[in-house]
Amino acid sequence: MQTERSQAASWFHELRDRITAAFEGLEDRGPGDRPAGRFEVTPTQRGEDGGGGIMSVMRGGRVFEKVGVNWSEVHGTLAPRAQAAMAARGVPGMDSDPRFWASGISLVAHMQNPHAPAVHMNTRMFWTPGAWWFGGGADLNPCIEYAEDTAHFHATLRDACTPHGADYYDRFKAWADEYFFIPHRGRARGVGGVFYDDLNTGDWQADFAFTRAVGEAFLPAFLPLAEARMAQKWTDADKDAQLIHRGLYAEYNLVYDRGTKFGLETGHNADAVLMSLPPLAKWL
Template identity: 85%
Template sequence: MEGLMDDQRRRAAAWFRDLRDRITDAFEALEDRGPGEAAPGRFQVTPTERAGDGGGGIMSVMRGGRVFEKVGVNWSEVHGTLAPRAQAAMAARGVPGMAEDPRFWASGISLVAHMQNPHAPAVHMNTRMFWTPGAWWFGGGTDLNPCIEYDRDTAHFHDTLRAACAPHGTDYYDRFKAWADEYFFIPHRGRARGVGGIFYDDLNSGDWQADFDFTCAVGAAFLPAFLPLAEAHMADPFTEGDREVQLIHRGLYAEYNLVYDRGTKFGLETGHNADAVLMSLPPLAKWT
């Protein structure tokens, strides 16, 4: 399998990097159109390296822009040997051969945006491919996290995802929406962190091209799903009370990412750059 997957791994990594470039370009263009007289925000781009075996990526973070208070768009391609704890977790999930051979390769894009305006929703998106000597799979998704909810925004976001899923599986949207509702739930708060989206993992139908095409469709749907919402609300007037609601909701988001998020746990356990792994955390947050 390893030799046969070389081309597929190169194609997946290249797609994720190209998607990263398109999104950062679109976000900087939105900053140019943003309200106010301050200079438009720009991404600070930093190469990252994985400790130990190999690989790395690109960490792109923008802070204090006209539209985005903090946004990170990271791309990575890493490989090596899983630490015993991560190897055991993979073996427990039923990954073939993981108990005997802990080698892995992974590539993906990860994005979290926290907005200046409380009426503009925060958002998360990631897609990835994972390979071990015994298996490969895709995973990812996106979810909308408004602190002030607008039904029309939620409808637009979900309608865009539904349209992206439809050509790839008649049940994909319903299945992966339900998975997101479960995955992005915060048990200790008894509530979801936002208004949902889609989430999937361990996707291996046996047809690599079909699963890759679907993952590409999820990534390509992100800008049409989110950008109109950010642009619609970036100049909305807001009060100190709105800002307070935003900061408290960010505390909820931080709790989820530090306690439950799979990507955070995996990144830290496998020695990836900690700043890149934790770029999802908001710049400011409050707890009551």
């Protein structure tokens, strides 16, 4: 499994490099006369255990108000609380052996223009001595929804999923609708996408190929929407709606998001874990 772990970590890193380059290219084409944004890249370290990653954050650009594209490869021993959670999920051997390894890419983009949708994407691989699995997904979070943008995003994800399983898109769309829901608000945080976890069909290559397909679909799904909306005229009311919607996003990520909880409980760099939070938000 060492070879497979290395392959996965390398691919997640490569995807991170391609996405950051594409986003900086979009900044170069963005509206306005402010300097085009560039990513600030910071190495991260995971506590006293092993591994770390790269935190890449761009702030105050022409197109992106804040966007983070993080990569990590970490390993060590799970803390008792995280170990218990894994055991409760039925991970084989986790009740007696808390060792783990994980790698992945995590992305959240908050846009300058309220008409351009915020977006989230991540893909990851997790390994323990008794099991391995993949997880991830992408979801669109517009504060002002455009039906054609939602349709494009979902169609691109459907086209990526279908070759790997006839029911994958429907299953993982339904999972996203359930997962990206804010119970205390009684509403979804956006217009959905796909989400999956604990993916282990017994065929590592097939599951890795599907995870790559989800990651590869991100730029075709999102970049045309950002480019089409980045120069659209907006009002103070539009900006107000964006800030209120960001409040919902912050609530979800701090209260419910599985990745946020895992990152903080396993001692990863807190700034990298909380990269997803918007630079500004508003509550009524």
